[in-house]
Amino acid sequence: PKVAVLPGDGIGPEIVAEAVRVLRVVAPDIELTEALVGGAAYDATGHPLPPETLELCKASDAVLLGAVGGPKWDVIPDPNLRPERGALLPLRKHLGLYANLRPAICYPALAAASSLKPELLEGGLDVLVVRELTGGMYFGLPKENDGNRAVDTCVYTKDEIVRIAHVGFQAAQKRGKKLCSVDKQNVLMTSVLWRATVEEVAKEYPDVQLSHLLVDNAAMQLVRWPKQFDVIVTENLFGDILSDQAAMLTGSLGMLPSASLGTGTFGLYEPCHGSAPDIAGKGIANPLATILSVAMLLRYSFGRETEAKRIETAVEAVLGAGLRTPDIAQSGEATVGTIAMADAVLAQL
Amino acid sequence: PKVAVLPGDGIGPEIVAEAVRVLRVVAPDIELTEALVGGAAYDATGHPLPPETLELCKASDAVLLGAVGGPKWDVIPDPNLRPERGALLPLRKHLGLYANLRPAICYPALAAASSLKPELLEGGLDVLVVRELTGGMYFGLPKENDGNRAVDTCVYTKDEIVRIAHVGFQAAQKRGKKLCSVDKQNVLMTSVLWRATVEEVAKEYPDVQLSHLLVDNAAMQLVRWPKQFDVIVTENLFGDILSDQAAMLTGSLGMLPSASLGTGTFGLYEPCHGSAPDIAGKGIANPLATILSVAMLLRYSFGRETEAKRIETAVEAVLGAGLRTPDIAQSGEATVGTIAMADAVLAQL
Ligand SMILES: CC(C)[C@H](C(=O)O)[C@@H](O)C(=O)O
Ligand SMILES: CC(C)[C@H](C(=O)O)[C@@H](O)C(=O)O
Numbered sequence: 001p002k003v004a005v006l007p008g009d010g011i012g013p014e015i016v017a018e019a020v021r022v023l024r025v026v027a028p029d030i031e032l033t034e035a036l037v038g039g040a041a042y043d044a045t046g047h048p049l050p051p052e053t054l055e056l057c058k059a060s061d062a063v064l065l066g067a068v069g070g071p072k073w074d075v076i077p078d079p080n081l082r083p084e085r086g087a088l089l090p091l092r093k094h095l096g097l098y099a100n101l102r103p104a105i106c107y108p109a110l111a112a113a114s115s116l117k118p119e120l121l122e123g124g125l126d127v128l129v130v131r132e133l134t135g136g137m138y139f140g141l142p143k144e145n146d147g148n149r150a151v152d153t154c155v156y157t158k159d160e161i162v163r164i165a166h167v168g169f170q171a172a173q174k175r176g177k178k179l180c181s182v183d184k185q186n187v188l189m190t191s192v193l194w195r196a197t198v199e200e201v202a203k204e205y206p207d208v209q210l211s212h213l214l215v216d217n218a219a220m221q222l223v224r225w226p227k228q229f230d231v232i233v234t235e236n237l238f239g240d241i242l243s244d245q246a247a248m249l250t251g252s253l254g255m256l257p258s259a260s261l262g263t264g265t266f267g268l269y270e271p272c273h274g275s276a277p278d279i280a281g282k283g284i285a286n287p288l289a290t291i292l293s294v295a296m297l298l299r300y301s302f303g304r305e306t307e308a309k310r311i312e313t314a315v316e317a318v319l320g321a322g323l324r325t326p327d328i329a330q331s332g333e334a335t336v337g338t339i340a341m342a343d344a345v346l347a348q349l
Numbered sequence: 350p351k352v353a354v355l356p357g358d359g360i361g362p363e364i365v366a367e368a369v370r371v372l373r374v375v376a377p378d379i380e381l382t383e384a385l386v387g388g389a390a391y392d393a394t395g396h397p398l399p400p401e402t403l404e405l406c407k408a409s410d411a412v413l414l415g416a417v418g419g420p421k422w423d424v425i426p427d428p429n430l431r432p433e434r435g436a437l438l439p440l441r442k443h444l445g446l447y448a449n450l451r452p453a454i455c456y457p458a459l460a461a462a463s464s465l466k467p468e469l470l471e472g473g474l475d476v477l478v479v480r481e482l483t484g485g486m487y488f489g490l491p492k493e494n495d496g497n498r499a500v501d502t503c504v505y506t507k508d509e510i511v512r513i514a515h516v517g518f519q520a521a522q523k524r525g526k527k528l529c530s531v532d533k534q535n536v537l538m539t540s541v542l543w544r545a546t547v548e549e550v551a552k553e554y555p556d557v558q559l560s561h562l563l564v565d566n567a568a569m570q571l572v573r574w575p576k577q578f579d580v581i582v583t584e585n586l587f588g589d590i591l592s593d594q595a596a597m598l599t600g601s602l603g604m605l606p607s608a609s610l611g612t613g614t615f616g617l618y619e620p621c622h623g624s625a626p627d628i629a630g631k632g633i634a635n636p637l638a639t640i641l642s643v644a645m646l647l648r649y650s651f652g653r654e655t656e657a658k659r660i661e662t663a664v665e666a667v668l669g670a671g672l673r674t675p676d677i678a679q680s681g682e683a684t685v686g687t688i689a690m691a692d693a694v695l696a697q698l
C-alpha cells in the first residue's frame with residue numbers, strides 16, 4: 001500500500017510531519033512518499049502542481065495533504081499558477097474526487113470554544129456535510145473576465161448528481177438515517193435538476209428520511225438548531241460555505257479532518273482548516289485534524305477500521321486529559337505545541 | 350407622494366395591514382394603493398405579477414411588500430409562474446432595484462433569543478449587509494435544464510459592481526466606516542472582477558477601511574465574532590446566504606426590515622422574514638419587521654428622517670415594555686398577537 005504525502009504550505013509541513021509519525025506507528029507497512037505541492041512547489045519548480053506530484057498521486061492508493069496557499073502566492077500574476085487554482089482544484093479534478101466528506105463534530109471537551117450557547121450543543125454535535133467537489137461553478141465553462149465583464153458557469157449533469165446523492169444516502173444509512181439536501185431551486189436551474197435527481201435516487205433508500213432546504217434557509221437553520229441535521233448533501237459552492245459555517249459552529253475547527261473520494265477506494269485526506277500562514281513555523285499549530293485525517297485515510301482507502309478507531313480513541317483520550325494547542329484552549333488554560341500534542345497521541349497508541 | 354402596497358401571501362396581509370395603520374398615522378399625506386402579488390395574484394389572475402401591479406409600482410414613489418410564496422404555489426408546473434421566479438425577481442429587475450440593504454441588528458432586549466453566547470453580543474450587534482440584487486446567478490443567461498444537464502450563469506459587469514460598491518462605501522461612511530467586501534476570488538472570475546473593481550472604487554473613499562473576505566471565511570467569521578463587521582457588501586447569491594445567516598444570528602429575525610433601492614429615491618421595502626405559511630391567519634405574526642420597513646421607506650424614499658425615527662423609537666419602547674409576539678418570546682414569557690403589538694406601537698406614536 002502506497003500513500004503520497006504532500007505537506008504543502010504554511011503550517012502544512014509541521015502538522016503533516018506529526019500525522020506521518022502517527023501513521024508510521026499505526027500502519028508501518030504503508031509506503032510513504034513525499035512530494036511538493038502549492039506555493040512550495042511553485043517556488044521550487046515554477047508550478048504549484050508539478051507533473052511528478054500528480055503522477056505520484058495517481059500511482060498511490062491515497063494522498064495525505066497538509067494545506068496550500070498563503071499571501072505570498074496570492075499575488076502571482078497568473079491566477080492559474082496560484083496554489084488554489086493551480087494545485088488544489090486540478091488535484092480534485094484529475095483524481096476524480098467528486099465526494100468531499102466534512103464531519104462537523106463538536107468535541108464535548110471543547111464545547112466551550114463554540115460561539116453557540118451550551119444548550120444548543122448539549123450531548124455533542126455531529127453533522128456530516130457531503131459536498132460535491134468536481135462540478136458546479138468551480139469547473140463550469142465559460143469562465144472568463146475581460147476586465148469589463150466576467151462570467152462563471154455552473155453546470156451539473158444528472159450523472160454527477162446521482163453519484164453524489166448515493167454518497168449522501170449511504171452515509172446517512174450508516175449514521176442517523178436522515179439526509180438533508182440543500183439547493184436553491186427557487187432560483188437556479190441546476191438546483192431544479194439537483195432536487196429532482198435527489199428525489200429519484202431517494203427511491204432506492206426507503207430507510208433514509210430525506211428533506212430539502214434552500215441554501216439561505218440552511219444557513220439559518222445551522223445557526224438556529226444545528227442538531228436537527230444528520231447528513232447534509234449539497235453542490236460544490238454551497239458545500240464550501242455551509243461546511244465551513246458548520247465547522248466554525250462546533251468551535252472545534254482545528255480538530256476537523258476531511259476526505260475527498262472518487263470511485264473505488266482512492267482518496268485525498270486533509271484537515272479542514274487551511275494553511276494558517278500567521279502561525280506557520282511557530283510550532284503551535286494543532287496537528288489533530290491532520291492526525292484524524294489519517295484515521296479517515298485508513299478507514300476509507302484501506303478499510304482498516306481498527307487502526308482508524310485506535311487513532312480516534314487516542315485523540316479523544318488526549319483531549320480528555322486536558323491537552324490543548326492554543327486554538328482550542330480557553331483563556332487561562334495551559335497549552336502545548338504541535339510536537340507535544342502529537343507525542344501525547346503517540347503515547348496513547 | 351404615492352406608495353404601492355402589496356400584501357402578498359401567508360402572513361403578508363396581516364402584517365402589512367398593521368404597517369399601513371402605522372404609516373397612515375405617521376405620514377397621513379401619503380397616498381396608498383393596494384395591489385395583488387405572488388400566489389394571491391396567481392390565484393386571482395393566473396399570474397403572480399399582473400401587469401396592473403407592475404404598472405402601479407412604476408407609477409409610485411415606493412413599494413411596501415409583505416411576502417410572497419408558500420407550499421401551495423411551489424407545485425405550479427411552470428416555475429416561471431411561481432411567486433418567487435414569477436413575481437419577486439421580475440419586480441426587482443423591472444424596477445432596477447440593484448441594492449438590497451439588510452440590517453442585522455440584535456435588539457438588546459431580545460439577545461436571549463440568539464443562538465450565540467451572550468458575550469458575543471455584549472453591547473448589541475449591528476451589521477448591515479449590502480447585497481447586489483439584480484445581477485449574478487439570479488439573472489445571468491443561459492439558464493437551462495433539459496432534465497439531463499442544467500446550466501446557470503453568473504455574470505457581472507464592471508458597472509454593476511461599481512454602483513453597488515458605492516452603495517457599500519456610502520453606507521459605511523454613515524456608520525462605522527468599515528466595509529468588508531465578500532467574494533470567492535480564488536475560484537470565480539466574477540469575483541476577480543468584483544475584488545479589483547471594489548479596490549478601484551475604494552480610492553474615492555479614503556475614510557472607509559476596506560477589507561476582503563472569501564465567502565467561506567465570511568460564513569465562519571460571522572459565527573466566530575460577528576461584531577468585527579460594520580458593513581458587508583457582496584454579490585447576489587452570497588448576499589442571500591450571508592444576510593440570512595446574519596439575521597438568524599441576531600435572534601431578532603422577526604424584527605428585521607429591508608430596503609431594495611435603485612437609482613434615485615424609488616425603493617421597495619419588505620420584512621426579511623418570509624411568508625411563514627405555517628402561522629398565516631392565526632393572528633400571531635410579528636408585525637414589527639414590516640413596521641420597521643415603513644421607517645426605512647420614509648427615510649430612503651422620502652427623506653423623512655424624523656418620521657422614520659419616530660417609528661423606530663416607538664418600536665424600541667414597545668420592546669422595552671416587554672411586549673412579545675411568540676417568535677421573539679422566551680419560553681414562559683407572555684405573548685401578544687399581531688394587532689395588539691401594532692396597537693402598542695401606535696399608542697407610543
Ligand atoms: C481554497 C479553495 C479553492 C477551497 C474551495 O473553495 O474548495 C477551500 O475553501 C476548500 O473548501 O477546500
Ligand atoms: C425567495 C427568493 C427568490 C429570495 C432570494 O433568493 O432573493 C429570498 O430568499 C430573498 O432573500 O429575498
